[in-house]
Amino acid sequence: MLKDLRPAVSLLVVMTVLTGLVYPLTVTGLAGLLFPWQAAGSLVERGGTTVGSTLIAQPFTRPDHLQPRPSAAGEGYDAASSGASNLGPTSKALVERVAARVAALRAANPDSPGVVPAELVTASGSGLDPHLSPATALWQAPRIAKARGLPLDTVRAVIERHTEGRQWGLLGEPRVNVLLVNLELDGLAPAGGLARIGQ
Amino acid sequence: MDAAGLLQILVFLALLVALTPLLGGFMARALSGERTLLTPALGPAERGLCRLCGIRPDEEQHWTGYALSLLAFNLLGFLLLYAILRAQAWLPLNPAGLPAVPADLAFNTAVSFMTNTNWQAYGGETTLSHFSQMAGLTVQNFLSSATGIAVLAALVRGFARRSSPTIGNFHSDLIRIVLYVLLPLALVSALVLVWQGVPQTLLAHVDATTVEGGRQVIAQGPVASQVAIKQLGSNGGGFFSINSAHPYENPTPVSNLVEMLFILMIAAALTDSFGRMVGDRRQGWALFAAMAVVLVAGIAVAWWAEAQPNPAFAALGVDPAGGNLEGKEMRFGVVNSALWAVATTAASNGSVNAMHDSFMPLGGLVALVNMLLGEVIFGGVGTGLYGMLLFVIVTVFIAGLMVGRTPEYLGKKIEAREVTLAVLAVLVTPVGVLGLGSLAAVLPVGLASVQDGGPHGLTEILYAYASATGNNGSAFGGYGANTLYQNSVLGLAMLIGRFLVIIPALAVAGSLAAKRAVPASAGTFPTHGALFVGLLVGVILIVGGLTFFPVLALGPVAEQLLLGTGTLF
Numbered sequence: 001m002l003k004d005l006r007p008a009v010s011l012l013v014v015m016t017v018l019t020g021l022v023y024p025l026t027v028t029g030l031a032g033l034l035f036p037w038q039a040a041g042s043l044v045e046r047g048g049t050t051v052g053s054t055l056i057a058q059p060f061t062r063p064d065h066l067q068p069r070p071s072a073a074g075e076g077y078d079a080a081s082s083g084a085s086n087l088g089p090t091s092k093a094l095v096e097r098v099a100a101r102v103a104a105l106r107a108a109n110p111d112s113p114g115v116v117p118a119e120l121v122t123a124s125g126s127g128l129d130p131h132l133s134p135a136t137a138l139w140q141a142p143r144i145a146k147a148r149g150l151p152l153d154t155v156r157a158v159i160e161r162h163t164e165g166r167q168w169g170l171l172g173e174p175r176v177n178v179l180l181v182n183l184e185l186d187g188l189a190p191a192g193g194l195a196r197i198g199q
Numbered sequence: 200m201d202a203a204g205l206l207q208i209l210v211f212l213a214l215l216v217a218l219t220p221l222l223g224g225f226m227a228r229a230l231s232g233e234r235t236l237l238t239p240a241l242g243p244a245e246r247g248l249c250r251l252c253g254i255r256p257d258e259e260q261h262w263t264g265y266a267l268s269l270l271a272f273n274l275l276g277f278l279l280l281y282a283i284l285r286a287q288a289w290l291p292l293n294p295a296g297l298p299a300v301p302a303d304l305a306f307n308t309a310v311s312f313m314t315n316t317n318w319q320a321y322g323g324e325t326t327l328s329h330f331s332q333m334a335g336l337t338v339q340n341f342l343s344s345a346t347g348i349a350v351l352a353a354l355v356r357g358f359a360r361r362s363s364p365t366i367g368n369f370h371s372d373l374i375r376i377v378l379y380v381l382l383p384l385a386l387v388s389a390l391v392l393v394w395q396g397v398p399q400t401l402l403a404h405v406d407a408t409t410v411e412g413g414r415q416v417i418a419q420g421p422v423a424s425q426v427a428i429k430q431l432g433s434n435g436g437g438f439f440s441i442n443s444a445h446p447y448e449n450p451t452p453v454s455n456l457v458e459m460l461f462i463l464m465i466a467a468a469l470t471d472s473f474g475r476m477v478g479d480r481r482q483g484w485a486l487f488a489a490m491a492v493v494l495v496a497g498i499a500v501a502w503w504a505e506a507q508p509n510p511a512f513a514a515l516g517v518d519p520a521g522g523n524l525e526g527k528e529m530r531f532g533v534v535n536s537a538l539w540a541v542a543t544t545a546a547s548n549g550s551v552n553a554m555h556d557s558f559m560p561l562g563g564l565v566a567l568v569n570m571l572l573g574e575v576i577f578g579g580v581g582t583g584l585y586g587m588l589l590f591v592i593v594t595v596f597i598a599g600l601m602v603g604r605t606p607e608y609l610g611k612k613i614e615a616r617e618v619t620l621a622v623l624a625v626l627v628t629p630v631g632v633l634g635l636g637s638l639a640a641v642l643p644v645g646l647a648s649v650q651d652g653g654p655h656g657l658t659e660i661l662y663a664y665a666s667a668t669g670n671n672g673s674a675f676g677g678y679g680a681n682t683l684y685q686n687s688v689l690g691l692a693m694l695i696g697r698f699l700v701i702i703p704a705l706a707v708a709g710s711l712a713a714k715r716a717v718p719a720s721a722g723t724f725p726t727h728g729a730l731f732v733g734l735l736v737g738v739i740l741i742v743g744g745l746t747f748f749p750v751l752a753l754g755p756v757a758e759q760l761l762l763g764t765g766t767l768f
Contacts (some may be wrong), residue, residue, distance in 0.1 A: 001585060007370050008272045010252040015377065019341040020334035023382060024424035027389045031399035031423060040417050041398040041405055050407045053651040055396055055419055055446040058409040079417040080404060081325050082441035084526045088655035094525065095511045102515045114566040118521035118655055124528055124551045126445030131529040171207060172452025173532035178642035181411055
């Protein structure tokens with residue numbers, strides 16, 4: 001055992017330096033060089049102020065904004081403490097939460113057609129899901145149009161402009177980025193693109 | 200369940216099959232100490248490291264020496280990680296000013312990473328400094344996975360060698376695995392992940408003023424470098440609490456595909472490395488087939504289960520079309536969440552991109568069964584295949600009993616010693632899950648951790664102990680695991696699940712290596728055909744089924760039957 005100790009100790013020290021410092025710092029250096037915007041967290045700014053990240057959901061409660069999925073991260077959309085409800089399918093607490101969300105959505109969206117989309121009454125996995133499915137985003141369009149006094153088609157066009165298909169035409173699900181839609185709705189972002197920090 | 204979903208599953212499986220011989224061949228050469236593509240660049244580094252550490256690669260070890268080196272190295276790794284976590288308040292790269300990790304949580308986390316479990320009793324962004332994540336967790340991500348592959352390499356040498364007293368050199372194996380396999384793969388894949396949007400920075404937080412005027416503190420860090428190796432090395436411990444469901448750990452469907460492939464890639468490729476190293480690649484593909492059969496069946500069941508809406512929601516006027524979306528992310532949808540859940544529990548990886556606690560009962564059942572079968576459906580890197588080879592020993596023994604012949608495998612007689620050791624290792628899962636798990640189900644101090652009522656609560660307990668014993672690390676996240684009791688007992692489950700399999704596996708390696716080869720005869724049972732694959736799958740399912748069916752009936756099966764009856768807890 002003692003004979004083993006010298007190589008074991010030196011190997012552990014060497015490996016800690018190699019995989020714990022050299023490796024992550026090399027990745028940090030290369031990432032900053034090759035993909036500076038992504039490496040810094042895909043941040044978006046407006047007039048010199050960081051308004052958030054395109055990858056991280058933030059709370060939107062005003063009726064004239066597209067609203068994201070419910071969040072169980074911290075007190076809601078806490079990007080320093082990701083979290084989910086973790087309630088099981090036969091949980092009374094879960095069904096009660098869903099019932100409350102259904103009632104609130106019905107009241108806030110009297111002109112929206114049909115049943116309430118499931119993703120708007122269920123908390124996301126991370127509590128920071130930045131996306132909605134296109135159908136669910138469009139479901140909210142009547143409320144947004146009314147609150148802004150805009151024609152419904154204008155709001156729908158903004159949502160459709162920010163709809164991404166399956167990645168590489170194949171992977172994942174079609175989706176709409178809530179933050180990008182709202183920035184354009186506010187007329188704060190020029191149609192051509194957003195100010196990306198670091199580029 | 201639609202064509203687009205099916206296509207994504209088929210693409211994933213096709214890539215996995217295609218990568219197996221490519222990476223398998225490379226790893227076989229690296230593990231045998233032969234020349235590889237990377238030797239010109241890394242050979243000098245390898246020799247330098249060996250000299251620096253006083254390691255002589257040609258100094259081969261008996262299995263007991265190999266086991267002692269392994270245990271000493273793992274013990275030191277545990278102590279170092281524990282010390283880093285306890286001292287993180289005084290160490291550098293702690294921009295958020297996080298305090299020291301409490302003793303019980305530090306013990307649990309250090310055991311968890313040393314045993315390749317990566318159970319998350321800790322909350323990444325709220326508990327750990329960048330230094331702890333990099334020099335602590337990331338290091339053990341490399342070393343624990345390399346340890347698993349080293350044990351496999353030793354066991355494969357046991358089959359391949361004739362009348363040999365030794366099974367390799369642990370330190371030299373470890374260096375080769377880290378240098379030639381893990382580091383290059385991790386470096387490239389970390390950059391791919393950054394390209395897709397995973398951050399890699401030494402900043403702690405970004406302060407944002409949201410569009411509606413609120414304040415949002417967005418945690419950042421060296422995420423990509425850790426996510427790459429946690430996926431590759433079947434580790435699974437996230438940078439963030441919520442693991443790969445977090446958009447920063449897994450921002451796009453492409454990053455999701457890459458991370459899912461990483462979960463299974465090395466474990467799958469090692470079946471081919473095994474085939475090459477024992478000189479008959481069909482043997483490797485037979486084990487691949489046995490694993491793939493169970494994997495595909497699991498994917499089918501889990502996908503179907505998660506595509507169902509929760510019947511309790513339909514009555515409230517919720518659209519049933521989307522399936523079960525609680526705890527899932529929209530960029531992945533139901534199909535990628537189900538696929539990931541099956542892959543990560545088959546592989547003892549334990550990272551998650553959706554919350555298993557909120558899965559439908561049958562979806563959770565699939566994840567649970569994958570772990571209860573002993574983490575041999577591809578399993579962890581190295582660990583899955585040495586676990587599978589122990590099941591192979593049990594299988595050829597049973598086949599031998601059926602025809603009345605001394606069992607053989609790959610030209611080695613399988614005798615009482617090997618069968619006894621294999622059965623001991625197979626019994627570890629039931630002891631950890633049913634033994635320690637039932638304590639947690641009756642002691643008030645254990646029961647306090649249960650979140651949900653009814654059968655789902657029992658499933659939470661079962662899942663935690665299956666995950667810890669199987670060194671998986673995924674969780675039913677509602678289970679309150681960060682208590683003194685759970686941190687200690689789950690830590691114990693991880694230790695027995697890891698080392699009480701490694702030691703028998705190395706003992707089998709030593710015992711086989713010392714044997715002479717028996718030439719194949721007309722009476723030798725071929726172990727590369729469909730009959731053997733069927734028998735092997737049968738043995739795995741029967742052992743798992745007989746052991747765990749009663750408790751599964753009380754947990755997920757009962758919950759599935761209650762679903763739709765309006766019974767809530």
